[in-house]
Amino acid sequence: MNLLSVLPLAVVMVAGPQLIAAIFLASSRTAKRSSLAYLTGAALAVVVALTIWYVVFRAVRHTGDGTGGDRTRHLIDWVVLVVLLMLMVLVYARRKHSQPPKWMGRLEEARPGFAFGLGLLLFAAMPSDQATMLSVAASLAGHDRPWWHLLPFTVLTLVLLSLPLLALLVLGQRALAVLPRIRDWANAHSWLVSEAVILIFLALVVADLFK
Template sequence: MDLRILPLAFTMMVGPQIMSAIIFVTAPRAVRASLAFIAGIALATTAGVAIMRGVAALLGKAVDMGHTSDKGSAGHIMEYVLVGLLVFAAAKNWLGRRTAEPPKWLKSLMTAGPRKAFTVGVLLILLMPSDLVVLLTVGIHLQHHHANLGEALAFIGLTVLIAALPLLARLLFGRRAERAMPGVREWMNTHSWLISIIACGIFIALILSEG
């Protein structure tokens, strides 16, 4: 399994994604809704990686990716471009950190059932521009290193684990976790920009350090 792409799992789940997971564990049908949401995240992440791996393979046929040791290869240039997009997104979050507000649709999740929770999990991964950039980055990374989908299992697993953390906390700590969730949600809302920057920084460092 390719562990170099693991930091991007944190980038995948910051913002509305993890906030949705926290809201679901405080909803009336918390366990069922949360399990459905996690299933949606798992399906969408797996499908997204597979699709973007295919896109990267098509790009590889059109453009010679080059050897991984060649810093000027097309594969590395594509990775640098995608990293640049992640940096741009992180910079945008930094600049808008004082006025950032959660999407209004998050409030509707308090009454969501399992079907809606599953749909939200799928759409949050496959329709969020930032997550699409992350998935494409993963796909190109796998293609450039001649790795198959199995090499991304650690990335997929960590993304799903992060989505499941609020539910695991509720099951393990009960009412103490329920009381803490609103505060955690507020902290995530006001500091998601920082988490995103840290995750992007780690990934950039990994890319630049590859020989």
């Protein structure tokens, strides 16, 4: 398992209310400042959670060094496999929630401070994101990859999350006509994209277990 294997899971990180919130904020009165604050909160939550999971599974991995290191690595792979299966079930169960919560409509009036807290909360408290970050950190730690390999995954997550803001910067006011269509498409199809990405990573984990 390597860095390139876990990068696609960044799509799962932002699919759902995380990207929808970013779209609403990009349409707000303080779009640029609120979007940047939202990204900052998200970055903090992702880095902290990934680091915690990495330290936990790195400690587990080193527990088996010299006394069955391969068994420990495979045990971590089994944990990741179970978590990925649970994540697939969770994403599938949420597929019918095609409409954003009513409170998201109020994000167009959100201030940067609220946007920062929202970014922090959405990524720290969402079970699907925690399961994804656990899978990424456990896979890298279990295969003795260095901590900094988490950073490209974090950066890609933030790049995907910043797409509404980038659209606003590139298209200007024309983005206000494009963003609602992106939001509607994400509402309807993001779960399918997430399931496909999880399934690919699941296959990689299975292949690693039985090679």
